[in-house]
Amino acid sequence: MSLKRNHQIKNMTETSSTWYTSWFDTPFYHILYKDRDYSEAQDFMTNLTEYLNMPEHGTIMDLACGKGRHSVFLNTLGYNVLGVDLSQNSINYAKQFENETLKFEVHNMCEPYDGEFDAVFNLFTSFGYFDKEEDNLNTIKAIHKNLNEYGFGVIDFMNTEYVIAHLVPEEVKVVEDISFHLKRRVENDFIIKDINFTSDGKDYHFQERVKALSLKHFEHLFEKAGVYLLDIFGDYKLNKFKNKTSERLIMIFK
Template structure:
């Protein structure tokens, strides 16, 4: 039996989340990147890159990006949208991908974390980031804030688009948030479940530091606002891999 993320991140995902586009990617990275050194020609890896919208934003800044994802459908979309940019894509499972210590920056953004049942498996994202980074390299990790999710969760919504009805039911437990998606189209019905494990700030800090990823900045949203546990929608860490500084 396939895991939920193997079932879900296919063509229907692209339809349901087509509002997550290039403009939103820019809004999610523009302010944060002022806290990380960026220069043309530097090498970066986007872990769990999806359809590549963040990788392409970085590529337009002249950064040489490798995007890694498991979904063939999302990678095909990424390739179709990537023209004349220094971005390449690689299909791999984040838990087992082999990465060389050659990147100056690594990214795991927009809740591309917490998909696995066991903490040890989720931590592998941090291990792979550390494996990929040169000493002194930077890691941007963007995750949801559990307290904000529980307080602001919309239990149900329904939308129509291009002859397709999308129903979304959400619930949050103590250590997870779950979304059930039902798609009705042309007399058929398709169902998907998204389930993401919730982690508090202190848990994430411990995980990051286990892999020598030292938090330098910590923000509560994409504008780089100060984190507030009850009001901030995100937990955004900008970390630096321990070791001798090799670039600025």
């Protein structure tokens, strides 16, 4: 491991109350999830923008964009894209892809951005991280505020009923010679994943905590935020949502 990587992750071995601020900023997060299906993500973006009938050169905010994989592809489709994320390291990485119509900034998703967009996308279960319900509500309010008169909000979340029914309690995933020991459970309405591994002789522990939000939970949040739910899909091909069998919960609102 490089000295740079050691510096990035020092003092991050303990689980934080805001786990995402430490885990997402480590190189290990991106190593563990390096095998994500980029072609599936690109097909989803193509299907979604066609369904929304996005205007030519329309403006899109990619909220919680990570390293920008969705943002970059959306930009190749001709859209003006702003990717925002709380992780400074992820934004620093994404900035290498910037051009006149693709920008990246650090931003807290609980707060409105200064601007309006034709669409705000919150993708790949980048929601429900917060311990406080008001932060989930504030995020939806912020998305709503950042939509222009004709804009659409999109939240791509996991279908928690399906995920819990198919939860794998324990597994080991080996990536780049690192053995990630993963343990999953449901506790206090959160789906929790404990991640333990050793790298260069040092032990690490991180935790992911995502609120087990069902469609009914979202409907309640949307009502409180003054948001209108327009359509619901259950996968990246935009098939209709089914409680028991759909892997995703994709909600279109305004």
